[in-house]
Amino acid sequence: MKILIFVSLLFSFFFCQFSYSQNQGGMSDKRKAVKYIAELKSHSSKEKIQAAEELARLDDRGAVRPLIGLLEDKDFNVRQTVAYALGELGDKQAAKPLLARMEKENPNGKVIFIRALGKVGDSSVVDSLLPLLKHNNSSVVFETVQALGRFDDPVVSEAFLSSLKSQDEYGCMAIVNVLTNNRIKKAEKAFLDLTKDKRRPSCALVAVDGLGWVGGEEAVGALIMILKKNDSSSFKNRALRSLGRLRAREAFDAIHPFLRHKEAVIRRSAVEALVGLGDHRAIPMIKGLQGDPSPEVQKTVQYALRQFGVKQESSIQKDE
Template identity: 20%
Template structure:
């Protein structure tokens, strides 16, 4: 059975609550807006509910007479051929619109004498009136199609969906005609599923329903990717809508997104035109949709000069190669806007180029960790021995930002150097082990352990006497990594030296455990007993 639609203004909500209870007691299904008016697509929802109703009960009060929503609802119902039953609340019939005065109405102004029985009888008569199906189905259509067409008008959403799913999964050619009709159905769930099925076979009759779903942001079934499924045949229609400002920014942006997947000559030319749109959002989308198109590189380089599109243009360069691309990214690394520098170095990290090394070296000094760390990652992909001296030079020029245990840019560069290995790295780290800055000495000591080169042992032995306890601790750990058995006597002496800092003694004991000779293991156990008892 179809539902009864109640049209009212919220000032009359108390009466409508009573009305709804009365209708449900009489076994009528009821539909009312329940605050849908605040949503983006309330028109579509309400239109569908009105079309599927057996009748519209129009609750008319002084406020309702001037309500934009109430007037829209009864006018739409009249246009759709849905019976309207006005209920008067403390107003006279002569106040009604002429079209409403011509209808049978019921006066509910006197709360003691409200004609509930008459209302129920009227609704039962209307419910039994045979209304024409929303969809026109040929008389000779198979029985299952006729039955499905009837169920598409069901007030029960599950029944409607089951019917349209059955039609969508049927491969009979005649079903396409039914789906084309269903794509115009008043119920959004029916037309969306019908349009989805039509799009799968690139039937352009799906286009109006898809655009309707996009316009009202009904993303459950239909979206930009569904639009792209229509193929090249849809491009002329899409380009026409893209060029029409009346379509609005949201719709035109979605069309531009779809054209990214339908990038034939006509689509590319239309997206090029969109780069000149006064709407920044549309210019940005045009850049994104053109990214990777060979003809579009000059346009994207030009978009770097537009404050609205510069970030999108930088990101788009990831899909290109060549000296002009590297030059543009290098310029991006010098941009005062942090977001641009981050985007440029992010692209160079993914598409590394040795010609960008000088600019990346400079980016290592950037105050923003994202920029400096990504610059380090980009350099790592193109590093060679000629780059190492410059890296050590930059390393000494970067301020120490090591706080609270967080990795800083210095650490990133040293990790990169350790990964490269080689004699040139070893010599550079040995030089840092004598640096006046304690943070350099400590980090260099640990890096020498990570490097794993036994040639560092002599310098590390000497560094066990460094004046700073943090350096001595890291030196001990490095010797442990290198498993230097010759250092065992010195490490035992440090672990047993009560005048030494606890952290240094613990590091020496752990190094003994790593070295693992019999003498070293015994000394480590002695340390564990001492540490437990203290």
């Protein structure tokens, strides 16, 4: 009897513990947020940093004001973590305090504040961020470009285009990528100029790629000239891909010779470009690559033929 009572009590204990933990689970995020907000007042920098990180993860908007209060903390790492957390929470009331503190930070410190401002997404900070495109620190410029790129604002696009010539390669590539991702058609002329830029070859290469998204008739002609005259395989590869994206049928005669190129990556891009053009004259040429030594090219050929609606024999039919 005593054993039975003991077992019953033991079962009841574990059942209660389980029920308590389940209830805790239902309330845990809110309770944790309250706990971590309280820990922001700690004298320990380590505790404040951990609390800010957890509040960012919990996505509790009630933490915004307490976090703003720590932007002037004397500890650099605390300020950085708080800026990160405010960026993750994305509440616009944090924009002005973040901007005010960012202006006091050294270049390394500015970076995470700029990133946070971009994530918060308050357009009122645009005018204050634009001058940072001329900053002498590459990381500051890069983060500024990323942050400004989040705003659908013609003023930002114009500022990007105006600053392209003065940027180092790092900043130039960042701007080209953002203009491309945002599909800014006005960037075509600037990208065309960049394709000839000998000082910043990596940016020139990114511009060739960008023309496939923002280019028009003029871009098609320039890309064909790259295929004909540029000795770089990287440039040829990007030009092929861009012509395919532009569906430039007038480029057919310039593209199909690259199906026989010595480099597999070029042959593959040529196949993809011809698929983009949608010109059925390419079908027999692409079929000629079915025995290509590169498995990747063979996969692309199979994909291309499917896109053109060509029925392919199964392995069983081939054996027969």
